[in-house]
Amino acid sequence: MARETRIPKALTAVPAPIRWLALPVALACAVVVLVGSWGSGDRDVEVPQPGGKAAEYCRALAAALPQVLLGHARKDPSPGSPYVAVWDSSPRTVMRCGIDRPEELNGPHAKDLSPTVDDLTWWSQKRDDGSYRLVATMRAAYVEVVSPPGVYSSPLDPAAALTPLVKANIPG
Structure with a gap:
């Protein structure tokens, strides 16, 4: 018996390529913020x-x-x-x-x-x-x-x- 994957209605309005890229982009942004904050403390x-x-x-x-x-x-x-x-x-x-x-x-x-x-x-x-x-x-x-x-x-x-x-x- 095959499982049916249900996508929430709110996400079906967003094109698939954007849904697929959302998580990797969010993770990349988090890494940039963390790396950028490591060197900024010396200025204070x-x-x-x-x-x-x-x-x-x-x-x-x-x-x-x-x-x-x-x-x-x-x-x-x-x-x-x-x-x-x-x-x-x-x-x-x-x-x-x-x-x-x-x-x-x-x-x-x-x-x-x-x-x-x-x-x-x-x-x-x-x-x-x-x-x-x-x-x-x-x-x-x-x-x-x-x-x-x-x-x-x-x-x-x-x-x-x-x-x-x-x-x-x-x-x-």
Whole structure:
């Protein structure tokens, strides 16, 4: 006994070649959107513009930064800057050197958790997206590390890994 295939009335008005192409075209569009979004995230990193000694210290820190941070390869935004480093961890870990002093350090958030790693204090702030913003304080240049949610066992891990380099290149 042969089975009869029924096509919904709404689709019978659409010519067969268009019905056959609809799914492959939709899938191709989805792939294009996904691939296009992979590279677009680097454009939203604000590049600090430190001056004087802070700029010198940040360039020295940039030269000392690792190509791999806690198992994640470095993938800096284009065009490159000695004041920004990115490690591809999907979501990525971002370090910026020479940022302005965070305004939050003057307000009620000044007393937020500030863990100390090897005598370097990292002021921390949990952000709305679940990431943590960690800022090395009491240095000649402020260094910010954004630790993405769910990538590390502790949000402090990337800052802790960078502590020796920050201490060696940016005096307190």
